[in-house]
Amino acid sequence: MAQHNPSHQSKNTAHFSQMGFNSGRGPRPGEIQHVRSKNAKGTLLRIWDYLKLQRRGLFIVVISTALISCLMLLGPYLIGKTIDNYIVPHHFHGLIRMGFILFGVYFLGALFTWIQQYVASSLSQNTVRDMRQDLFDKYQALPIRFFDQKTHGELMSRATNDIANVSNTLNQTVVQLISSLFILVGSVVMMLSLSLWMTLITILTVPTVALITKKVTKYTRQYFSEQQRHLGEVNGFVQENISGLRVIKTFGREAQSIEEFKEINEKLRLVGIKAQSLSGSMGPMMNTMRNLSFVVISVCGGVFAYHDLITIGIIVSFLNYSNQFSQPINQLANQYNLLQSAIAGAERVFEVLDQASETLEENKGVSLKEVKGEVIFDRVNFGYESDVPVLKNLSLHASPGQMIALVGPTGAGKTTIINLLSRFYDIQSGQIFIDGKDIYTLDKHFLRQQIGLVLQDAYVFSGTIRENIRYGRLAATDREVEEAARLANADAFISRLPNGYETQLNAEGSNLSQGQRQLLTIARAVLANPAILILDEATSSVDTRTELHIQEAMKTLMKGRTSFVIAHRLSTIQDADHILVINNGEVVEQGSHEALLLQGGFYATLYKHQLTQGNVS
Numbered sequence: 179m180a181q182h183n184p185s186h187q188s189k190n191t192a193h194f195s196q197m198g199f200n201s202g203r204g205p206r207p208g209e210i211q212h213v214r215s216k217n218a219k220g221t222l223l224r225i226w227d228y229l230k231l232q233r234r235g236l237f238i239v240v241i242s243t244a245l246i247s248c249l250m251l252l253g254p255y256l257i258g259k260t261i262d263n264y265i266v267p268h269h270f271h272g273l274i275r276m277g278f279i280l281f282g283v284y285f286l287g288a289l290f291t292w293i294q295q296y297v298a299s300s301l302s303q304n305t306v307r308d309m310r311q312d313l314f315d316k317y318q319a320l321p322i323r324f325f326d327q328k329t330h331g332e333l334m335s336r337a338t339n340d341i342a343n344v345s346n347t348l349n350q351t352v353v354q355l356i357s358s359l360f361i362l363v364g365s366v367v368m369m370l371s372l373s374l375w376m377t378l379i380t381i382l383t384v385p386t387v388a389l390i391t392k393k394v395t396k397y398t399r400q401y402f403s404e405q406q407r408h409l410g411e412v413n414g415f416v417q418e419n420i421s422g423l424r425v426i427k428t429f430g431r432e433a434q435s436i437e438e439f440k441e442i443n444e445k446l447r448l449v450g451i452k453a454q455s456l457s458g459s460m461g462p463m464m465n466t467m468r469n470l471s472f473v474v475i476s477v478c479g480g481v482f483a484y485h486d487l488i489t490i491g492i493i494v495s496f497l498n499y500s501n502q503f504s505q506p507i508n509q510l511a512n513q514y515n516l517l518q519s520a521i522a523g524a525e526r527v528f529e530v531l532d533q534a535s536e537t538l539e540e541n542k543g544v545s546l547k548e549v550k551g552e553v554i555f556d557r558v559n560f561g562y563e564s565d566v567p568v569l570k571n572l573s574l575h576a577s578p579g580q581m582i583a584l585v586g587p588t589g590a591g592k593t594t595i596i597n598l599l600s601r602f603y604d605i606q607s608g609q610i611f612i613d614g615k616d617i618y619t620l621d622k623h624f625l626r627q628q629i630g631l632v633l634q635d636a637y638v639f640s641g642t643i644r645e646n647i648r649y650g651r652l653a654a655t656d657r658e659v660e661e662a663a664r665l666a667n668a669d670a671f672i673s674r675l676p677n678g679y680e681t682q683l684n685a686e687g688s689n690l691s692q693g694q695r696q697l698l699t700i701a702r703a704v705l706a707n708p709a710i711l712i713l714d715e716a717t718s719s720v721d722t723r724t725e726l727h728i729q730e731a732m733k734t735l736m737k738g739r740t741s742f743v744i745a746h747r748l749s750t751i752q753d754a755d756h757i758l759v760i761n762n763g764e765v766v767e768q769g770s771h772e773a774l775l776l777q778g779g780f781y782a783t784l785y786k787h788q789l790t791q792g793n794v795s
Contacts, residue, residue, distance in 0.1 A: 195301035197430070221521050224528055225344070228305045229352070238381075240293040240356060247360035250502060251288040251368050258495030259370075276350040280609060289369065298353045308315055313337055313527055319535040322602040326392040331414025339525035341407050347520035351513045358506035358513070365503040371435055372492050372499075378472065378479050380397040380500045394693065398765075401453035408446040410526075425788040457516070475500050483666045535620070543621035549628045549709035550613050551740030553599065558608035568594050569763045571608075576756070582740045583751035584761035585781060592744045595713050595760075599742070600629055605659060612710070630708030631730070634694035638687035644674055644679040646687075646698055650706035659705060666701035667731040693728065711741040748785050 184548040208719045229236065255277060264272040313336065325333075366725050369377040419426060419435050426435055479493035528687045561567040569591050576582045584592040597603045598610060601622055610617045617625055630650075647659045647668075654662075660679065663669040671694055675681045703711065713732060729750060745751050752771045758780045759767035759774070772783040 182618040186578065210765040214390065217346055217525075218518075218521050221528060222517070225305075225520070225522055225524055227349075228308055229301070229348075229577060232301045232304050235297050235304070238297045238543050239301060239353060242290045242297070243353065243356045244293060244360055245358060245430040247291045249283050249290070249363055250361060251364040251499075253283055253287075254495045254498030255278050255368060256503065257498065258489075258491035260491070262489045262491030280424065285457075299349060300351065302345055302349040304342050309344065309524075310337060310341050313315065313530060316531050316535065320530075320534050322597070324533055331412075331417040333530075334412035334417070334583055335406075335413045336526050338405055340526045342779055343406065343523035344520045344527070347516050349774070350457060351516060351520070354513045360647050362506040363398075365499045365506075365594065369496065369499050369503070370417055372495060372770060373488055374397040376475065376479065376488065376492075376496050376559060376739045378483070380475060380496065382471075382474070382502055385394055398453065398456050398518040401449060401456060402519040403525070404449045405446070405519075406522050406526060408442070408449055411442055412439075412446055415439055426634055428494055444705070451517075457519070468529060471500055472497065500685075504581070519543075526733070543619055543624070544615075545621050545624040546613060546615065547551035551709045552576065552578050552611070552613050553582075553710065553740060553742075554609075555595070555598075556609045556611070558605050558610060560594065560605045560608075562594075562603070564606070567664055567763060569598075572760075572763065574758055574765065574768075576740050576742070578740055579738055579749075581736055581743060581753070584742060584744045584753035584760060585748070585751065585784070586758055591762045591763040594763075596714060596742065596744070599628060599710075599712075600631075628709045630703040630711045630735075632696070632703050632735075633697050633712045634709070636687075636692065636699045638683055638695050642679065643675075643681050643683065643698065645681075646683065647701045647705055650702035650704070654705050659701075662705035663698075663701045665704050665731070666697055666698035667727045667734075668701045671697070699729060700735055701727065704735055709739060711736055711739045713741065713743045713745075715744050716748060748788055767791070 226734050254277065260273065260276040260280070263269065264276060317333070317337075366381070369380060398609045410732070415438070419439070426432060439681075449671070475496055476493075479488065479496060483489045483490060483493055553574075555572055555574045558569055558572045559567060572595070574582070574593070574595075584595060586592055594603075598605055600618060604618075612620065612625070612628070627719065639649070644656065644659055647662060648654050650662070651658075656679075658667065663672055663679075672678055672681070683689060687698075713736075743751055743754065748771075751757060754771065757767075757769060757771060757774055759779075761780065767774055767777060767781050769777070775785060
């Protein structure tokens with residue numbers, strides 16, 4: 179038997195994912211998953227790869243920062259000279275002249291600072307724009323299995339909170355790191371030119387600062403990583419509860435939801451306190467060291483001046499330079515601390531970007547000139563987990579144009595068959611053929627273009643009704659869109675809307691009924707004109723009257739196409755050419771509706787039960 183693994187890839191995953199073909203399996207919101215920074219250096223290098231794309235912006239930031247640093251270093255030097263040459267000797271005109279010069283120095287410093295901040299902000303936003311775009315592109319290319327294993331809230335958190343975390347840090351860190359480097363080196367050079375001994379006294383605080391920084395930052399990255407993870411859990415829980423609010427209220431579980439959220443929220447609060455308080459402690463500690471250095475320099479400078487070893491102007495210059503010298507050290511310590519937060523967020527983004535993408539296999543397979551629609555499953559075995567089989571040695575045959583119904587209890591494997599036919603998942607053994615061709619020899623994008631999906635959860639997008647129907651075939655004309663709507667029995671309700679086909683839909687089509695949304699998805703499938711059609715419990719969420727309209731539309735849609743219909747209401751499949759009864763991943767019965775009733779087995783029992791319940795007409 180042919181063996182297949184999940185490495186087969188394609189670019190078209192997102193279309194089916196957005197259509198709602200997603201089981202949503204994943205960790206329960208609030209469940210603890212231990213995530214820690216794995217490779218800080220590698221993550222920083224990858225962020226730098228994005229920054230390098232903004233070469234012009236980086237060049238402007240570096241040049242403007244260098245000019246600002248030179249002006250900042252020039253200021254204290256001029257102040258010292260002003261004191262020694264003009265204030266002490268009482269040279270008034272020289273003092274006025276130096277005042278204007280100092281004003282010009284600080285004005286230019288402010289101007290270049292504005293330019294620097296503007297360009298740095300653009301640089302930061304451009305960088306995170308590229309990261310966000312890459313992340314969204316990756317979401318479009320990832321296989322369904324990935325989305326089944328993650329909560330939607332967690333994935334949203336990576337695209338919003340984690341990216342914003344990187345953005346905020348970059349906005350401050352890039353400029354501060356460059357500026358701190360210039361100021362640190364420049365301050366040392368200027369201080370050495372004034373007094374060797376005073377310079378040595380000033381830099382005595384450096385080892386202490388380095389030791390404190392090392393101790394504190396040892397824990398900050400871990401706490402920031404945990405904070406981002408818990409934030410993702412909170413987002414996931416909120417999204418899940420808002421989506422399921424009707425269910426929560428129906429079963430009176432508001433208090434339980436509040437308690438669960440309180441527990442998750444408390445975990446976020448506790449780890450947030452650790453991360454923020456530890457990060458915030460750097461500033462006060464650095465200020466204490468700076469003030470201590472200021473006192474030492476003042477006392478030592480006073481002693482040296484008393485013995486005529488230095489002038490008062492040099493002491494004043496040194497006090498300014500010591501402030502400038504300690505400030506970059508403080509900033510470097512704080513920025514290094516902030517980088518831990520950016521690294522934690524970036525690692526979560528890169529974790530997604532490093533996932534195997536479906537697009538790896540694009541255009542490697544063949545395409546058929548015409549698809550008639552013959553489908554064969556030959557002894558197929560599959561399990562979502564390798565040790566838990568879902569389909570066991572399953573075989574089926576659908577001739578072109580046949581309607582094949584799949585019946586069975588929940589979890590029997592009906593939807594799994596559709597997953598495998600569409601190659602959302604890959605089989606572990608066996609073969610699947612379309613028109614005699616193994617689907618693993620077909621281009622995956624081509625394969626999915628031949629399959630139309632109408633699902634239980636009718637998914638529509640924000641936009642006009644016309645745009646939603648045209649989603650089935652973007653090149654379709656307005657006339658073709660409207661013809662597809664008529665064939666799908668959707669034209670009648672669309673025409674009654676004030677703006678007709680130009681009616682704007684809310685997010686997820688909340689301003690339409692479930693039945694109306696379902697008719698739109700059928701119209702979309704009609705327009706796509708697929709060779710193979712999949713109807714996955716398409717009428718299970720509507721009332722009987724609406725069901726009749728949808729069944730009419732589906733009959734039109736199925737005409738001349740190979741169709742797989744999954745239905746709990748057996749009234750929708752009585753006209754099927756062949757019915758497969760699936761239980762525990764195996765075909766236990768098969769035949770026509772009448773033949774299965776005569777067998778008196780599983781199908782007959784299910785039919786009689788629905789008949790007594792009034793679910794069969």
